[in-house]
Amino acid sequence: MRPVARLIALVASLALLVAAGGGVAACGGDTADDTASPAPKSYSIGITQIVTHPALDACVEGFKEAMAEKGFTEGDNVTYDVQNAQGDMATASSIAQKFANDGLDLVLGIATPTTQAMVKADSTTPIVFTAVTDPVGAGLVDNADAPGANVTGVSDMLPVQPHLDLIKKIAPDAKTIGVLYNAGEANSVFLVEAEKEAAAAMGLKVIEATASNSSEVQAAAKSLVGRVDAISVLTDNTIVSALETVIKVCRENKIPLIAGDTDSVKRGAVAAYAFDYQDLGKQAGYMAAEILGGKAIKDIPVQYAQNLVLSINVAAAKAMGVTIPEDLAAEAGETF
Numbered sequence: 001m002r003p004v005a006r007l008i009a010l011v012a013s014l015a016l017l018v019a020a021g022g023g024v025a026a027c028g029g030d031t032a033d034d035t036a037s038p039a040p041k042s043y044s045i046g047i048t049q050i051v052t053h054p055a056l057d058a059c060v061e062g063f064k065e066a067m068a069e070k071g072f073t074e075g076d077n078v079t080y081d082v083q084n085a086q087g088d089m090a091t092a093s094s095i096a097q098k099f100a101n102d103g104l105d106l107v108l109g110i111a112t113p114t115t116q117a118m119v120k121a122d123s124t125t126p127i128v129f130t131a132v133t134d135p136v137g138a139g140l141v142d143n144a145d146a147p148g149a150n151v152t153g154v155s156d157m158l159p160v161q162p163h164l165d166l167i168k169k170i171a172p173d174a175k176t177i178g179v180l181y182n183a184g185e186a187n188s189v190f191l192v193e194a195e196k197e198a199a200a201a202m203g204l205k206v207i208e209a210t211a212s213n214s215s216e217v218q219a220a221a222k223s224l225v226g227r228v229d230a231i232s233v234l235t236d237n238t239i240v241s242a243l244e245t246v247i248k249v250c251r252e253n254k255i256p257l258i259a260g261d262t263d264s265v266k267r268g269a270v271a272a273y274a275f276d277y278q279d280l281g282k283q284a285g286y287m288a289a290e291i292l293g294g295k296a297i298k299d300i301p302v303q304y305a306q307n308l309v310l311s312i313n314v315a316a317a318k319a320m321g322v323t324i325p326e327d328l329a330a331e332a333g334e335t336f
Contacts, residue, residue, distance in 0.1 A: 042077050043077060044081070044102070045078060045079070045105060045106050045107070046080075046081045046099040046104045046108070047063070047081065047083065047107070048083050048092065048095045048096065048109055048118055049082070049085070049114060050084075050087065050113045050237050051084070051085065051086055051238070052084055052241065053237065053241045053263070055235070055261045055262075055264075055277040056110050056131060056277070058280075059110050059130050059131050059278070060082065060110065060281060061281060062277070062280065062283075063108055063130070063281040063282065063284050063285040064080070064285065065278075065282060065285065066288075067285045067288060067289055070285070070286065070293075072292065081102070083098075085114055087214055087237070089113060089184075092113055092114045095114070095117070096118040097121050099118065099121070099122065099125070100118075100125065105125075106125065106126045106127070106128065106288055106291060106292060107127045108128050108129070108130065109127055109129040109132075110130055111131045111132065112131075112132045112133065112187040113184075113185060113186075115132055115151075115153070116139065116186070119139070119140055123149060123150060126291045127151045127152075127153075128291065129151065129153030130156070130281055130284035131154075131277065132153060132154075132156065133155060133156060133157050133158070133188075133190055134155070134157065134186065134187055134190040135153065135155055138186045140153070141302060144302035145302070148298060150297060151297065152301070153287065153303075154280055154283040154302070154304070155303070155305065156280055157191075157305070158273075158275070160191065160195045160234075161198050162308060163232065163234065163258065163273055164177075164195065164199055164204070166272075166273055166310075168204075169325060169328055170256055170258065170270060170271060170317070170325075171256050174204070174229035175203075175205060176207060176227065177229065177231070177232050178207050178208075178209060178224035178227065178228035178230070178232065179192055179195060179206055179207070179231075179232045180220055180224075180233050180239045180246065181233075181236040181238075181239060182212060182213075182237070183210045183212070184212055185236060185237060187235070187236075188236040188238075191235070191236075192208065195234070207224060207227055207228055209221065209223050209224050211239065212238070214241045214242035215242075217238065217239055217243075218245035218248075221249040222249055224255070225253045226253075228255065229255070230256045230257075230258060231246065231250060231255055231256070231258070232258055233258075234259075235260045240261065243259075243267055243268070244267065244268070247267065247268035251319045251320060254320055254321035256317070256320045257269045257316070257320060258270055258271055258272065259272040259274070260272055261277065262276065262277075262309065262311045262334060263277070265311040265312065265336060266311070266313070266336050268313060268316050269313060269316060270313055270316050270324075271310065271324070271328075271332075272311050274308065274309060274311065275306075275308065279305070283303050283305075287300055287303070309333040309334065310328070310332045310333055311332060312328070312329060312334070312336070314335060314336070
């Protein structure tokens with residue numbers, strides 16, 4: 001073979017070797033990419049709510065909002081199973097058992113009865129509650145500062161003194177207050193006892209009227225007509241779920257209705273010192289994000305709602321026969 005021909009053949013051989021080596025490297029690279037990292041974790045969260053009404057619905061919205069802020073986005077890396085007991089405790093227990101069997105990453109309990117059912121059904125899945133008045137008295141935690149087991153959350157314990165002071169400002173001549181609540185709700189019983197004690201210290205008489213479900217609320221409200229100077233509804237889920245029937249009774253009989261949440265004022269109560277329940281849900285969402293991030297529940301104390309805001313419904317006041325004092329109207333954070 002001539003020298004030039006020999007050189008050409010050598011160059012061609014080297015080119016083939018380089019091409020072959022590149023192909024092998026490329027194949028090896030594809031294989032490495034296929035096994036580079038596992039898929040990101042997707043989380044499943046159950047939400048159990050005792051009844052439908054705006055304050056509790058706002059808790060759900062706030063919870064999801066906070067979770068999204070922390071990187072847990074619905075439809076992306078988290079799915080929610082939202083269940084509502086519609087005021088029925090047998091249904092709440094069934095939902096709790098379902099969630100206990102589903103292998104969820106976390107459960108949000110909204111209000112005392114559904115959280116109690118969840119805690120009874122499941123001692124391992126992390127449970128975060130919100131809109132619970134007295135978590136210790138309700139048996140959810142032994143110590144609010146250092147929760148044990150698998151439960152922590154956010155309390156909506158409402159200070160009753162500002163609520164009673166508000167009643168006296170709106171109805172200064174009031175001597176007797178009617179209190180509507182469900183005696184089967186532990187949070188309501190706790191608040192009513194606190195309200196009765198504070199009212200007695202102010203020289204006010206309290207007359208109680210109870211309803212075990214929403215269909216009994218109107219009759220309970222009517223039973224107070226002619227016996228009370230004002231009606232008080234705090235954060236009782238049963239009463240608030242049927243608030244329109246109470247509003248109707250109060251309008252027809254010129255009895256001022258003072259509530260414990262802003263949404264009730266928007267719906268037709270005269271006024272309330274209340275928390276923002278969407279913020280309450282956000283507090284619970286931030287807690288849940290910490291738990292899913294690996295923080296131990298024992299290191300996450302129960303939190304309490306802060307910052308009472310006064311809301312007033314001027315039209316409702318007129319319809320119920322009272323006038324809002326100017327200084328109180330000036331204080332309102334929200335007016336409807």
